[in-house]
Amino acid sequence: MAEGSVQVTHTGTSRWRRRTAVYGTVTEALAAAADGDILVLGPGTYRENLVIEQSVTVRGPEEKEGSARIAPADGVPLTVRGSAIVQRLRIEGQDIAAPAVLIENSTPELAELLVRTSSASGIEVRGGARPTVRRCAVSNATGTGISVLDSAGGLFEECEITESGQTGISVRGPAHLRLERCRVRRGQGAGLAVVGADSAVDAVDCDIHDIKGAGVRLAERATAHLTDCRVSATTGDGVTLESEAVLTLTDSEIHDIPENALDLRSRSVLTLVRSTVRRFGRNGVSVWDPGTHVDAHHTRIHESTGDYPAVWVSDGATTVLESCTVDHVPDALFVLDAGSRADVVDSEIEHVRGSAISVSDGATARVDATRMHRVGTGAWFRDRGSGGTVTGCTIDQATTGVIVSKDADPAVEDCVITAPAEAGFYVSARGKGTFTRCRVTGSRGYGFHIIDGCRSELIRCRTERCARGGYVFSEKSPVLTDCHSDEAVAPGESVTPEPVAPPVTQVKATAKAKQPPAAADPATAAPAEEPAASRPSDEVLAELESLVGLDSVKQEVKALIDMIEVGRRRQAAGLKAASVRRHLVFTGSPGTGKTTVARLYGEILHSLGVLERGHLVEVSRVDLVGEHIGSTAIRTQEAFDRSRGGVLFIDEAYALSPEDAGRDFGKEAIDTLVKLMEDHREAVVVIVAGYTAEMERFLAVNPGVASRFSRTITFGDYNAEELLSIVRQQAGDQEYALGEGAEEALLKHFTDLPKGPTFGNGRTARQTFEAMVERHAGRVAQLSDPSTEDLTLLYPEDLPGH
16 A cells, blocks of 8 residues: 555646546556556655556656655556656665666656665666666665666666665667666666677767776677777776677776776677776786787776786787887786787887886787887797797897897897896897887996897897997807997907908998907906916815814815715726715805805816816895896896806805795796706706804795705804904904914904804904904104014904904
8 A cells, every 4th residue: 555645647638638636556556547647656665566557657746856666565566568758766685686666668767766776776777668767876785786688778867876785887789779878886786787799889978987897798708889888997808808798998098997998708799999097906908819909099007016928928818009108017918829919009018117018928019119128038939830020129228128038039120129127128048139220328237138149130229328338148149230320349359459441330240259348247346257276276275274274164064065975986987986976055144154165166177177167156035136027037037147167156045035024036036057967967956055043944934946966065154253264364464473372362252242143253363353454553653763573463453343
């Protein structure tokens, strides 16, 4: 029974037939009404299931919007099957198996409805209906907000779904819907879902926000055009397309998405025009599968909040970026897998921590007239079958401009690289590449750095003001034709002047090897690069034995050397030799002689014929870990290459695996090192060193590293007597002597020193001696005619603090 009343104005073709009547229920009023009649519901609750089949107007009271409530116990509260006008009603449904408002086979107009329900759907349009719905609000805690299906369609203007237990707006084919200035909030599953062949949505100035799931989902050959729309604050992808769906986004914005902003699969097609994609946790645009394609024009993708590439193209998908901007992201564009292709034309890529463009696993990229600024790597062609073209591009302030590795073979033409930190062009691991009319200016490292015998081809290239060398090649050089440099020698020529040098301005033959200037990098300094002096093992062992203290270390090293020597002799006798891994872990505090022992160990292995050179290359984290993905592998490879035939000594190796690693490139250094140690196990001895506790954690965290080392040698702290011996030894080497009471004072000084984690051991002893020499000089300088004894003796008063 209704709690209100319904006033019906009956109309006819003549004024004299117009009359007004009042009914107790809406059902009674509708039974009496004819087309053209107006029904005005008074305030109250109507527990009825209304079915409107006439072309009538049904409205609630004007003075209090929404005070006429249609709220039956079950079933569909409001069904419209005629071309009616329905206004200012509050609809409340309780049946989870039925919609709150059902529109069938008609073209009604609905306005200012407030649908507060727990139903299958708030408003359902089906059976070919084409309603016009304006300024309606739907809250449905259990089901869909608006559902359009079964060849239906219509226009929804300024409508709002404030809550939905399922999809906010669902369109299932064949169905067509137009949305203007609509809002979807607090949906579940998707904000807007369009599914099925011949289903289509046109949306203008719409907003989809706060969705538990995807913002927009298209599937099964559905299509949509979104203009001036916004999708934000989802828990899933911003927009997802699959199964040949087609979407056009124009002047729209996708932002604050924790997953992929736009994700496409299964032959879907996306067109982006003048749109913005920002603040996404995974990929800004993710494109998968053969036939899947993205066309982006005048679009900006920026401000990634995660660690993933802004644009990901794989599994045979294709993408075009034309006049686009990609900035402030970890990596800009990754193209992977055979058949995958990306075309980047007249675009800007800047402020990228890793790679601007990465091409791998047989993919292809065409990069034309694109500007890259402040990136880690401009373009990286990673492996066999990966290639394409880079034409007319500029790369400014990159770590490395272009990298080619592992049999990749791109063509790079008319490109300018300015101010790279490491190299303009870097080719390694059988990489190839043809570089035509390319220029590198102001490199803090190299211009063209080509190693591992890579057979690249350089045609009419030029380098200017490259700090470590314009053209630096390994033994099997690339082919140069008419290349130029501002260096004192021709591109590719040896650092050592040849008797007859080719002209600086033109080289047409295969270039010779060139080594980087030794003084440019501490890690490449001459003492670390030159082969160790060839000394008999007995002489080197005698030097090891002469070191102060380190008794257990000497025993460990000698035992290992004995194993290697006996194994060598057994092999010479035709016997099996025990496998001895020569890589070592040194643990202990600073200043305990780890570097010295490593140097002597290399010399001994050289004297035994185990190592070709026996030299020592000492590095730390800063020498191995780069600023972006890939540069770490390059630095680690370079350090390993410098160590061939000798010892690679990694101090504070635990810093490569920090406890709070997160997005740390130290793991990349470790992975690269482990592989190199396996691939070149006879060429280099690797020693990792650091504090005892930290190295134990490092080896526990990285079992792959631990398995590569034969043993751990612990360097204990020096006691006071051993520190005194070091000072005594230093004094003798520098032609000083310890005067009366100096030894006792030193012994007390070393005994009293705190032995915490920062204690310098031998370094402390040397620093103490240097401080004594300095104070001695200050004291003796005051004497007018010092004797030889005055000039050589150190006394207790020369000790700091005395």
